[in-house]
Amino acid sequence: MNGTPADIPSFTGDANPYAGGDPYADYRTAAFPFDQFPDLADRRLGAGVIAANDEFFAERENLLKPGAAHFDPEHFGHKGKIMDGWETRRRRGASADTPHPADDDHDWALVRLGAPGIIHGIVVDTAHFRGNHPQAVGVEATALPGTPSPEELLADDVKWTVLVPRTPVGGHAANGFVVHRPERFTHVRLSQYPDGGVARLRVHGESVPDLVWLAALGTFDLAALENGGHVEDASDRFYSSPFHTIHPGRSHRMDDGWETRRRRDHGHDWVRYRLTGRSELRAVEIDTGCYKGNSAGWATVSVLDAANSSGWREVVPRTRLEPDAVHRFVLPEPVVATHVRLDIHPDGGVARLRVHGSLAS
Numbered sequence: 175m176n177g178t179p180a181d182i183p184s185f186t187g188d189a190n191p192y193a194g195g196d197p198y199a200d201y202r203t204a205a206f207p208f209d210q211f212p213d214l215a216d217r218r219l220g221a222g223v224i225a226a227n228d229e230f231f232a233e234r235e236n237l238l239k240p241g242a243a244h245f246d247p248e249h250f251g252h253k254g255k256i257m258d259g260w261e262t263r264r265r266r267g268a269s270a271d272t273p274h275p276a277d278d279d280h281d282w283a284l285v286r287l288g289a290p291g292i293i294h295g296i297v298v299d300t301a302h303f304r305g306n307h308p309q310a311v312g313v314e315a316t317a318l319p320g321t322p323s324p325e326e327l328l329a330d331d332v333k334w335t336v337l338v339p340r341t342p343v344g345g346h347a348a349n350g351f352v353v354h355r356p357e358r359f360t361h362v363r364l365s366q367y368p369d370g371g372v373a374r375l376r377v378h379g380e381s382v383p384d385l386v387w388l389a390a391l392g393t394f395d396l397a398a399l400e401n402g403g404h405v406e407d408a409s410d411r412f413y414s415s416p417f418h419t420i421h422p423g424r425s426h427r428m429d430d431g432w433e434t435r436r437r438r439d440h441g442h443d444w445v446r447y448r449l450t451g452r453s454e455l456r457a458v459e460i461d462t463g464c465y466k467g468n469s470a471g472w473a474t475v476s477v478l479d480a481a482n483s484s485g486w487r488e489v490v491p492r493t494r495l496e497p498d499a500v501h502r503f504v505l506p507e508p509v510v511a512t513h514v515r516l517d518i519h520p521d522g523g524v525a526r527l528r529v530h531g532s533l534a535s
């Protein structure tokens with residue numbers, strides 16, 4: 175079953191015209207059951223809007239930007255109001271007698287996921303699109319190997335699976351849709367009927383890597399999101415998401431890592447990761463990049479082999495961390511694990527965790 179079950183909030187209709195002050199004051203949003211899963215269409219994972227049929231008012235690339243859409247009421251350009259989203263021109267009918275668009279008229283954007291995977295939910299966010307949001311949206315997905323061009327994706331023989339059937343949406347709202355599909359997808363197509371603006375598209379799910387590629391690599395980072403690593407749980411998500419610790423590359427800003435609030439008790443913070451699969455781990459990296467006055471103080475790394483009942487085992491003992499630095503640990507001997515836990519004492523920031531090894535045979 176796809177779409178919006180009765181128990182998740184849905185929004186329809188116009189929002190009121192912007193009345194000044196905080197543009198988010200009348201924004202309609204909700205917590206969705208799939209919020210726990212990362213956004214597979216995150217630009218920071220390498221996702222891209224590779225084509226759109228129209229982007230007259232605002233560029234398609236805005237759809238995948240991290241963070242909430244910005245609205246500046248005074249910002250106008252040569253073509254109209256500058257909008258932080260993807261916005262198409264107004265569609266027209268064929269003649270003076272039929273000035274309205276036809277029922278099936280729509281605009282579309284093609285998105286390559288940054289990490290292909292299983293999709294659990296979609297948010298079509300129309301933030302700041304009030305009188306010019308789409309009346310309805312639909313989302314489909316497909317899986318193609320390699321790096322297909324837009325033309326290849328749009329070929330007649332490509333099978334697209336409907337994730338969100340054409341559904342009315344609200345303006346200036348986070349329009350969320352639960353998806354129940356077991357397949358791995360590589361691309362999605364967002365359609366808006368008949369035209370309009372969408373600020374952000376979020377595609378929440380679980381990354382499913384190409385195992386043939388990983389087998390060819392041999393040794394790789396088994397916690398990396400792009401390799402199928404996953405954050406199962408974390409003690410704190412106050413400032414930023416623990417998923418950032420398994421994003422590609424180095425962190426370039428403090429909010430690009432995982433930062434917990436200041437603890438005022440005697441506890442500590444932690445993240446629990448599920449690895450690509452059962453694997454043999456040989457080396458661990460903890461990067462406190464961009465955390466200077468608020469780096470995690472000490473860290474411990476433990477592993478669990480869920481196929482074996484021996485429980486959690488510490489592989490990196492509690493170690494003092496330097497601010498804004500990469501710390502490398504070669505394990506005294508390789509360990510077999512399905513899960514890793516990072517404990518930080520007492521609190522603070524960790525930008526990245528890398529867990530190097532290979533899949534256990």
Ligand SMILES: NC(=O)NC(NC(N)=O)C(=O)[O-]
Nearest residue numbers: 231253254255256257261306
């Ligand atoms: N005030 C507007 O935003 N108008 C138009 N859009 C932009 N971006 O100028 C439109 O037709 O939707």
